[in-house]
Amino acid sequence: MTIDIDDYRDVWVFVEQHEGDAAPVSWELLSKGRELADETGESLIALVMGDGVSHLAEEAVARGADHALLADDPVFEPYRADPYGEQFRALVEERKPSIVLIGGTHTGRDFAGRVAVPAHAGLTADCTELAVDDEGLLLASRPTFGGDAMATIKCPSHRPQMATVRAGVFDASEATKDDVDAAAAVEEVNVVVTEEDTLSTVIERVVSDVVDITDADVVVAGGAGAEGDFEPIVELAEALGGEVAASRAAVDEGWVEPARQVGQTGKTVRPHLYIAAGISGAVQHLEGMNDSDYVVAVNTDPNAAIFEHADYGIVGDLHEVLPALTAMIREKQEVAV
Amino acid sequence: MNDGWNIVVCVKQVPDADDVTIDPDTGTLNRSDAPAVLNRPDHNAVESALALREAVGGTVTAITMGPPPAKAVLQTAVGAGADGGVLLTDRAFGGSDTWPTSLALARAAEELDADVVICGEESTDSSTGQVPPGIAAHNGWSQLTYVESLEPRPDEDVLVGKRDVEGGYERVAAKLPVVVAMEFGANRPRPAGLHRKIFAETEFEPVEWTASDLCIEDRVGLANSPTKVGGMDTASPVERERVRVDDVDDLYEHIMEVL
Ligand SMILES: Cc1cc2nc3c(=O)[nH]c(=O)nc-3n(C[C@H](O)[C@H](O)[C@H](O)COP(=O)(O)OP(=O)(O)OC[C@H]3O[C@@H](n4cnc5c(N)ncnc54)[C@H](O)[C@@H]3O)c2cc1C
Numbered sequence: 317m318t319i320d321i322d323d324y325r326d327v328w329v330f331v332e333q334h335e336g337d338a339a340p341v342s343w344e345l346l347s348k349g350r351e352l353a354d355e356t357g358e359s360l361i362a363l364v365m366g367d368g369v370s371h372l373a374e375e376a377v378a379r380g381a382d383h384a385l386l387a388d389d390p391v392f393e394p395y396r397a398d399p400y401g402e403q404f405r406a407l408v409e410e411r412k413p414s415i416v417l418i419g420g421t422h423t424g425r426d427f428a429g430r431v432a433v434p435a436h437a438g439l440t441a442d443c444t445e446l447a448v449d450d451e452g453l454l455l456a457s458r459p460t461f462g463g464d465a466m467a468t469i470k471c472p473s474h475r476p477q478m479a480t481v482r483a484g485v486f487d488a489s490e491a492t493k494d495d496v497d498a499a500a501a502v503e504e505v506n507v508v509v510t511e512e513d514t515l516s517t518v519i520e521r522v523v524s525d526v527v528d529i530t531d532a533d534v535v536v537a538g539g540a541g542a543e544g545d546f547e548p549i550v551e552l553a554e555a556l557g558g559e560v561a562a563s564r565a566a567v568d569e570g571w572v573e574p575a576r577q578v579g580q581t582g583k584t585v586r587p588h589l590y591i592a593a594g595i596s597g598a599v600q601h602l603e604g605m606n607d608s609d610y611v612v613a614v615n616t617d618p619n620a621a622i623f624e625h626a627d628y629g630i631v632g633d634l635h636e637v638l639p640a641l642t643a644m645i646r647e648k649q650e651v652a653v
Numbered sequence: 654m655n656d657g658w659n660i661v662v663c664v665k666q667v668p669d670a671d672d673v674t675i676d677p678d679t680g681t682l683n684r685s686d687a688p689a690v691l692n693r694p695d696h697n698a699v700e701s702a703l704a705l706r707e708a709v710g711g712t713v714t715a716i717t718m719g720p721p722p723a724k725a726v727l728q729t730a731v732g733a734g735a736d737g738g739v740l741l742t743d744r745a746f747g748g749s750d751t752w753p754t755s756l757a758l759a760r761a762a763e764e765l766d767a768d769v770v771i772c773g774e775e776s777t778d779s780s781t782g783q784v785p786p787g788i789a790a791h792n793g794w795s796q797l798t799y800v801e802s803l804e805p806r807p808d809e810d811v812l813v814g815k816r817d818v819e820g821g822y823e824r825v826a827a828k829l830p831v832v833v834a835m836e837f838g839a840n841r842p843r844p845a846g847l848h849r850k851i852f853a854e855t856e857f858e859p860v861e862w863t864a865s866d867l868c869i870e871d872r873v874g875l876a877n878s879p880t881k882v883g884g885m886d887t888a889s890p891v892e893r894e895r896v897r898v899d900d901v902d903d904l905y906e907h908i909m910e911v912l
Binding site: 334339394396397398401421422423425426427428429430432433434436437438439440441442455460461465466467468469470471472473474515516517518519520521522523524525526534556564568573574575580581588589606607609610611612623624625626627628629630631632637640641644645648 | 750751752755774775778779780781782783786787789790791794795796797798799813816817818819820821822823824825826827828831837838879880881882883884885886887891893894895896897898899900901902903904905907908909911912
């Protein structure tokens with residue numbers, strides 16, 4: 317299958333939303349998409365899909381998109397892979413974007429393949445860096461093997477160049493334009509999927525407000541070493557005014573909610589200070605915390621890998637070390653007051 | 654359907670993640686010195702395939718794509734209780750990215766008349782998570798990713814999956830045939846039975862299919878892979894101080910310094 321890659325232009329950003337609320341990664345991608353579009357001299361186009369979501373299409377324009385495409389229909393709420401994929405695919409085939417960016421969330425990673433496969437597009441997973449080369453080719457980079465290496469992926473002869481992109485690695489765009497021109501820059505597109513065509517039904521959806529640990533300045537993370545008692549971690553986080561996070565082992569045990577998981581399949585955090593307590597330092601965990609300015613490790617095992625990746629380490633039981641530390645911090649705060 | 658479901662489980666041979674090293678001179682990964690094992694998340698896929706067979710009846714067939722030694726992961730699956738295994742092996746597959754890989758697995762699943770295809774969440778070596786949705790997309794089947802647990806409804810030809818979503822979960826009913834990606838750690842894989850294990854290692858022979866057996870010889874391999882690796886850099890390792898402190902007072906001082 318050969319295609320004329322010159323037929324393809326513009327940068328598309330998928331605006332992920334649930335029940336009318338945009339996922340934070342959407343606006344992060346929009347600001348990165350703006351940079352790429354400016355570099356290639358193309359337009360930045362936001363794609364919004366959902367039920368009653370024209371406000372998000374306008375917000376995307378206010379935040380920097382040149383145009384927004386809006387597919388507004390009850391079939392798109394709640395999210396399901398097949399109607400999203402099919403609608404998106406139809407738009408891609410009709411309008412031929414050159415670059416397509418989708419959040420590396422469960423939602424984005426669920427349906428991106430349903431666009432890339434029928435379009436025979438190149439799809440790079442969970443990228444953390446994006447750039448364009450001299451010829452306008454997208455350079456999508458992603459960590460492999462727990463962040464020990466960065467692979468840069470290109471799609472020289474297929475279009476669009478698609479990438480799912482990790483949440484938390486780019487700064488979100490702000491609303492700069494006023495809403496008056498925004499509505500005019502929104503185009504409602506033809507909806508090509510119907511409820512009868514869908515292959516799945518959402519029976520139940522239970523979600524609460526999602527905590528966002530990606531912006532925190534201080535993160536105190538606990539692992540399997542907490543042995544079911546996260547109190548010392550919560551207390552220390554409170555004393556430092558930071559967020560609680562966890563390794564996958566602690567999340568799998570149900571001690572902490574999944575939204576607080578750091579790592580390859582969790583969040584990427586970039587705090588000033590990251591305290592890892594009772595965490596061994598598996599590559600998949602390190603990948604999510606490597607961008608921290610300072611790392612402190614607390615672990616009973618002097619040979620734990622985490623010490624190799626920490627600025628300050630102490631061999632000790634987190635149930636003793638953390639409360640002592642918390643007490644010292646509280647004491648100082650009292651003196652200050 | 655009273656004769657149960659045709660359950661296909663996709664498994665992959667990967668270098669043991671803990672043993673992969675980076676060549677400091679070339680910046681490339683040394684996969685060769687790492688022992689090859691079954692991708693860890695695939696253990697969860699095999700377990701749910703076996704549990705599903707217990708619930709609805711039918712058969713579990715493991716498939717893998719890879720060079721002949723990849724047979725070992727089929728043996729692992731058969732040892733755990735899978736009924737049989739198919740090895741997709743052909744030089745034509747060489748250099749395949751996720752697009753042709755999911756095509757080959759999709760064609761094999763079709764050939765096996767699969768009702769349910771179960772995969773692991775992602776592979777520990779390339780970690781794209783794209784193959785399960787890719788299989789579903791190639792065949793136009795339904796899909797359930799990030800699945801914590803499965804609830805079959807054979808009377809309705811439907812599989813219900815409880816999916817992990819941001820901030821909670823959802824339960825989705827998907828029509829058969831369906832492709833499932835089990836979340837890593839979603840279940841506790843059973844240990845292989847001794848007799849089954851001996852059978853898998855001494856008597857079991859996988860069925861072998863080539864690209865032309867699947868009529869996809871012109872659609873796989875490097876030439877049909879849209880993505881190309883444009884470069885591999887050793888991520889400049891984050892320089893850490895690696896200071897060991899002996900007591901909490903010292904640790905407190907250091908933390909106050911950086912804050
Ligand atoms: C596909 C895939 C994706 C993954 N994604 C992620 C991910 O996103 N994030 C993630 O974290 N992991 C991920 N993992 C899992 C990862 O490989 C490790 O299994 C996990 O990070 C281990 O968590 P842990 O360090 O808390 O537990 P363990 O490895 O069990 O370590 C516990 C540590 O606590 C120490 N300890 C015990 N008791 C105490 C105590 N009282 N005080 C202090 N220290 C103590 C021990 O010495 C040990 O070092 C993934 C794995 C796979 C295969």
